Amino acid sequence: xxxxxxxxxxxxxxxxxxxxxxxxxxxLQHVLTREQAWDCGVGSGQxxxxxxxxxxxxxxxxLSAEQLAQAPVLDNVHYEKASAEHCxxxxxxxxxxxxxxxxxxxxxxxFYAEVRRVLKPEGILAIxxxxxxxxxxxxxxxxxxxxxxxxxxxxxxxxxxYVDEEYRSLPFPFQEYxxxxxxxxxxxxxxxxxxxxxxxxxxxxxxxxxPDLDPLVDLxxxxxxxxxxxxxxxxxxxxxxGH
Numbered sequence: 001x002x003x004x005x006x007x008x009x010x011x012x013x014x015x016x017x018x019x020x021x022x023x024x025x026x027x028l029q030h031v032l033t034r035e036q037a038w039d040c041g042v043g044s045g046q047x048x049x050x051x052x053x054x055x056x057x058x059x060x061x062x063l064s065a066e067q068l069a070q071a072p073v074l075d076n077v078h079y080e081k082a083s084a085e086h087c088x089x090x091x092x093x094x095x096x097x098x099x100x101x102x103x104x105x106x107x108x109x110x111f112y113a114e115v116r117r118v119l120k121p122e123g124i125l126a127i128x129x130x131x132x133x134x135x136x137x138x139x140x141x142x143x144x145x146x147x148x149x150x151x152x153x154x155x156x157x158x159x160x161x162y163v164d165e166e167y168r169s170l171p172f173p174f175q176e177y178x179x180x181x182x183x184x185x186x187x188x189x190x191x192x193x194x195x196x197x198x199x200x201x202x203x204x205x206x207x208x209x210x211p212d213l214d215p216l217v218d219l220x221x222x223x224x225x226x227x228x229x230x231x232x233x234x235x236x237x238x239x240x241x242g243h
Contacts, residue, residue, distance in 0.1 A: 016046060016199060017130060017184050017235055019100065024050045027126045030177055030241055031096045038094050038118065040084050040111075041102030045071030047128060051098060052077050061087055085110035089118045100128040104162035108171050122243065125174055129238035130184055131166055133196070136232040143219050147197070151215050156202040167238040174242030182237035187230035190223035 028034075034055045039048045042060040044067050052058050052074045061082040062068050068079045080088065084099070084106045097115055099106075115125055132148060135141040162170055188196075194216060197203060206215050214220075 016043070016101075016196065017186065019047050019050050019128065020182070020184055021050070023128060023182060023184075023237055023239065024054075026179060026182070026239065027096070027098065027124070027128070027241060028054060030124050030126075030243070032122050033095050033120075036089075036094050037096040037098065038087065038089060039098045039100070040087070041099050041105070042071065042079075043067045043100075043102065045077075045079075047098060047100035048072075048077060049074065051096075055095070059087065059089060085114055087114060087118065091117050092120050092123075094118045094123055095120055096124050096126065098126045098128060101130065103127050103129070103167070103170060104159040112171075112173060119243075124241060124243050127167060127170065127172070127238070127240040129163060129167055130235035131163060131238055132235075133193075134234050134236070136234075137226075140219075140222060140226075140231060143222055144197075147215060147219065148202075152200070152202040152206055155205040155209070157205075160202070163238070166236065167240055170240070172240055172242060176240060176242040179239045179241055182239065183234040184237060185232075185234045187232050189230060190226075193231065193233070194219065194223070 035057065037051050037055040037058045039045075039051055039058060039060045042048050042062045043064070045060060048058060048060045049072050056076060058074075058077045059080060060068075060071065060077055061080045061084070063081065063083055065081050068081060071077075071079055082088065084102070097119060103111075119125065133144060135144060197216060197219070203215055206213075
């Protein structure tokens with residue numbers, strides 16, 4: 001499992017999109033009992049805080065201590081620095097395992113072996129994520145696409161292709177449920193959009209190799225010319241659920 005997000009963990013916690021109650025509801029409709037959940041690769045706990053109200057106990061793990069330090073303190077959540085492939089849970093003790101925007105960094109074979117070890121016989125695995133940001137303003141959307149597919153081409157980690165393929169190409173050796181198409185809808189300020197783009201791993205790789213270049217210069221210029229307070233945008237939800 002890679003750790004690409006310890007650096008800048010505060011910005012990650014502030015700038016990354018939150019998950020909707022609708023996404024959680026779709027996952028929970030398949031969960032028969034709600035004693036123990038394991039949220040794996042939690043980052044700064046965006047999905048953890050959504051799960052916590054529905055379970056007696058939640059184990060939230062991540063490889064990055066810096067990210068975990070940004071997570072919310074919740075009475076029934078235990079945070080633990082651990083890889084996705086090895087956790088401290090007892091065998092067949094977990095009702096639900098979730099992975100939000102992190103599965104593409106895992107060693108699939110080892111993680112799925114751990115999933116089978118800790119899940120109860122009726123337990124559920126839910127893989128959650130979101131795809132490329134989509135702006136309703138066509139010029140803003142063009143600039144984002146140009147950044148993602150043009151400027152940053154060759155700077156993304158190889159695993160990113162799983163997100164581009166909407167997690168459909170992920171190995172998923174479980175009995176799978178049909179899920180509805182969902183989006184995460186927002187109205188963000190220019191600062192929020194630029195902060196979010198600054199958390200991209202591909203952009204970080206670009207900046208390390210070209211410290212004198214600003215990959216966000218065209219977007220910054222666009223925002224200076226378009227002074228409206230908010231820009232409507234959405235993220236397509238990536239969701240696979242199985243047992």
